[in-house]
Amino acid sequence: MTTSILPYDDTNPKDIERYAKLLIGKRFKEIGNNAEKRGGKGKLGQYLEENYFNYKLNSDSRADFYKAGVELKTSPIKKISKNRIRAKERIVLNIINYMEIINEKWADSSLVKKNYLLLLIFYLYEEGLGDLDYIIKIVTLWHYDEKDGEIIRQDWEKIVSKIKNGKAHELSEGDTLYLGACTKGVDKSSERNQPFSKEKAKQRAFCFKQNYVNSIIERLNDSESAIKDISILKKKSFEEIILERINKYVDESISNLHKELNISIKPTAKNYCAILASKMLGLKKNKIDEFEKAEIEIKSIRLKHNGNPDQNMSFPAFKFKEVASEEWEDSQLINIVEKKYLFMVFQYDKDKNLYFKGGFFWNMPHKDILQVKMVWFKTKKIINEGVKIWDAKGKTKNNLPKKSENRICHVRPHTSNKENVDILPDGRTLTKQCFWFNGSYLKEQIKESQLDNISTK
DNA sequence: GCATGATCATGC
DNA sequence: GCATGATCATGC
Numbered sequence: 001m002t003t004s005i006l007p008y009d010d011t012n013p014k015d016i017e018r019y020a021k022l023l024i025g026k027r028f029k030e031i032g033n034n035a036e037k038r039g040g041k042g043k044l045g046q047y048l049e050e051n052y053f054n055y056k057l058n059s060d061s062r063a064d065f066y067k068a069g070v071e072l073k074t075s076p077i078k079k080i081s082k083n084r085i086r087a088k089e090r091i092v093l094n095i096i097n098y099m100e101i102i103n104e105k106w107a108d109s110s111l112v113k114k115n116y117l118l119l120l121i122f123y124l125y126e127e128g129l130g131d132l133d134y135i136i137k138i139v140t141l142w143h144y145d146e147k148d149g150e151i152i153r154q155d156w157e158k159i160v161s162k163i164k165n166g167k168a169h170e171l172s173e174g175d176t177l178y179l180g181a182c183t184k185g186v187d188k189s190s191e192r193n194q195p196f197s198k199e200k201a202k203q204r205a206f207c208f209k210q211n212y213v214n215s216i217i218e219r220l221n222d223s224e225s226a227i228k229d230i231s232i233l234k235k236k237s238f239e240e241i242i243l244e245r246i247n248k249y250v251d252e253s254i255s256n257l258h259k260e261l262n263i264s265i266k267p268t269a270k271n272y273c274a275i276l277a278s279k280m281l282g283l284k285k286n287k288i289d290e291f292e293k294a295e296i297e298i299k300s301i302r303l304k305h306n307g308n309p310d311q312n313m314s315f316p317a318f319k320f321k322e323v324a325s326e327e328w329e330d331s332q333l334i335n336i337v338e339k340k341y342l343f344m345v346f347q348y349d350k351d352k353n354l355y356f357k358g359g360f361f362w363n364m365p366h367k368d369i370l371q372v373k374m375v376w377f378k379t380k381k382i383i384n385e386g387v388k389i390w391d392a393k394g395k396t397k398n399n400l401p402k403k404s405e406n407r408i409c410h411v412r413p414h415t416s417n418k419e420n421v422d423i424l425p426d427g428r429t430l431t432k433q434c435f436w437f438n439g440s441y442l443k444e445q446i447k448e449s450q451l452d453n454i455s456t457k
Numbered sequence: 458g459c460a461t462g463a464t465c466a467t468g469c
Numbered sequence: 470g471c472a473t474g475a476t477c478a479t480g481c
Contacts, residue, residue: 266467268466272474310476396462397462412461416470417463432472
């Protein structure tokens, strides 16, 4: 018996989930402190149990976290395009014991007992990587809803009645809808006796079929379509429809909007703007399906009461070595400037109250992209020739392109603190940097948009 | 009041 | 514990 105290409450499903969610974004090999790192097919769940959850393995009929009734399932997903993922495999539940299952009732069956509440951990499968290099992407507690539960129950009954009819050897995954009986173990030795026939039957396990797993993943995805009725798309463009709905809220204070739209999230949250837009569109979920597909990014611009942007606009930090060696056509920056945006504009009044001033779709004009390319090229040249770095009054100065050098964009630090550095090609380090859109450039773009209610006083 | 270096807050 | 959207702080 181990006496060590677990870093989570193993009697409480929510706390197990909380602890498990800390895994998101990590590779298996970065998890735990066990010197002996081993993976292997089908072993990643075990790996987490030993290295992260610190409980003893069991293959008995109890759930993994039996005190909380939670069963751990670790399963791969794969990318099928930039923003779409799919299940790579079915999720295998418990082995079907042909001899015993015929005496079970659904409600207290071994299937329900062990798999009532699952802790699903999905990792991203990537070809060419070792098992321990995969990154964990989705962690959630999950239980089938009532309707699915009925179909799963019917599937279970179907499988059991086939066994009762002496046809365990004829079981097939195609017999059922969501819950399948998949083969488990490949060789002859895995064949088993069945109660009502002399015929040996392949060992099988209950599983959630791959497409059912897909539907689980889809439902975890919190995006919702903004346009439910296709017919309006025949009269107006997608952008017009969206703006019409959003711009109903122009000139409302954000405190009013919060009340009206029932928003409790803090304006400092990263996804604040996206949630605000979703709510304005009347959606229940937090992401807009069409925006995801079209890779439209929502960004906020806050204006001071004189109409000037409060800040420049930041983008993800770049890696010096990447900029140094990449070509413009496949650079990170070209993806930023060729993307479509929905800019949500806010303005402070003189009493520092924030008002919504409207949204507009935007993508960078071609002539401006050419200018950005020049800034990128200069950045690349400086990095390759060796960035000049010096200290002035405790601040780290450098000679990367400054705001004053270009109308559109510049390079500036972007990280949590200045110790957070990236390696330059010559081996020195410098605070992580990113490309920024100049506030003055954003002001120009707002001027050219349809927004005509911005105070300039 | 802007330019620029630095940092916060939150999510994953 | 870092990435990232957003914001702060200071000197000129």
